[in-house]
Structures are given as C-alpha cells and as structure tokens.
Amino acid sequence: MNVDQLPDSPYLHILFCTDFSPNADFAFDFALDAARRRPGCVLTLLHVVPEPDAQFWKTYLYEVDDVDAKAKADIDRKVAETYTPRVPPGIDFRVAFRIGRDYIKILEFAEQEDVDLIIIGRQGHSAFGTVLFGNVTERVARKAPCPVLVIPLDYEERLAARKGLADVDRE
DSSP: OOGGGSOOOSOSEEEEEOOSOHHHHHHHHHHHHHHHTSTTOEEEEEEEEOOOSSHHHHHHHHHSTTHHHHHHHHHHHHHHHHTGGGSOTTOEEEEEEEESOHHHHHHHHHHHTTOSEEEEESSOSSSOTTOSSOHHHHHHHHHOSSOEEEEOTHHHHHHHHHHHHHHHHHO
C-alpha cells in the first residue's frame, strides 16, 4: 500500500507520560515514532509530581521555600538532558507538569487537552518494582478517554535480541 493512500491519522495530540524511569525513557522512542508518522501533530510530555497523601508531609514540604519552582527546575533539567535532544526537528514538542495523584492528573490532562493517544511505560518507579502491570498504567489504560499504548520494558530486550540476530544474518 502506498503511504499517500493511507487515511489521515486520528492522532493530532499525543501524550507521553514519564516518571523518568528506564521504562519511560524506552517508551519515549515509541512516542517519537508516533509523532514522526503524523506530521503536524503535537507531542506533549507530561510528568506528574506526586503530592504526599499525609497532611504531615504536605505541611513539611510546603515549608520549604518555593518547592514548586524547585520541582519545576528539576523536571526541566531532566527533560533537557533525557528527552529534548532526541526530538527530531519539525515535531511540535511540548512539556507539562502537574502536581497531585499521578493517574488522576494524567486522565484530567488527557481530557482537558483533547489528547488522542496516550503512550506510557508499563513499569515505572514504585515501591513494587516487580509488579507486572503498574498501578498508574493500569488505571490510565482502564479509564482513559482515548487509546493507550502501553510499552513493557522487557520489549527492549526482545528488540535488542532481534537486532543481534539481524546483525548475525548480515555477516
């Protein structure tokens, strides 16, 4: 099939969610691929800064001078180091962050910004590193107002093995 004959993509706004984990870093390649294949779409990176549930910690954290500004500066630095250099020219790349319950803020952002596709890693930073399907990812996938592409970290190993086999075949 000729690429010119493909129907227009319904994905005008792609949301990539990151917690800066290795799985999220790997999933970003899929977000870039999706954006490259849809000229004119917007690719937004969203990071949610978790807000402590316990009132004690909220009080303690907000006694620190300008904690939101410090968090934003750290996020901007991580994005500039890890993601921005990988974005090819011509992609409308935006960065956003929210503070609160991660899955709730992701779902609210997707709804408010009329997101057409969410791309998220299956396992992120959590106390339960061996959980097969991350709590945040599961909730987003179940309740999202749009399609969700969930990227497992172990897929990276499969791709590397496949590439290794292809390199051997060429020799």
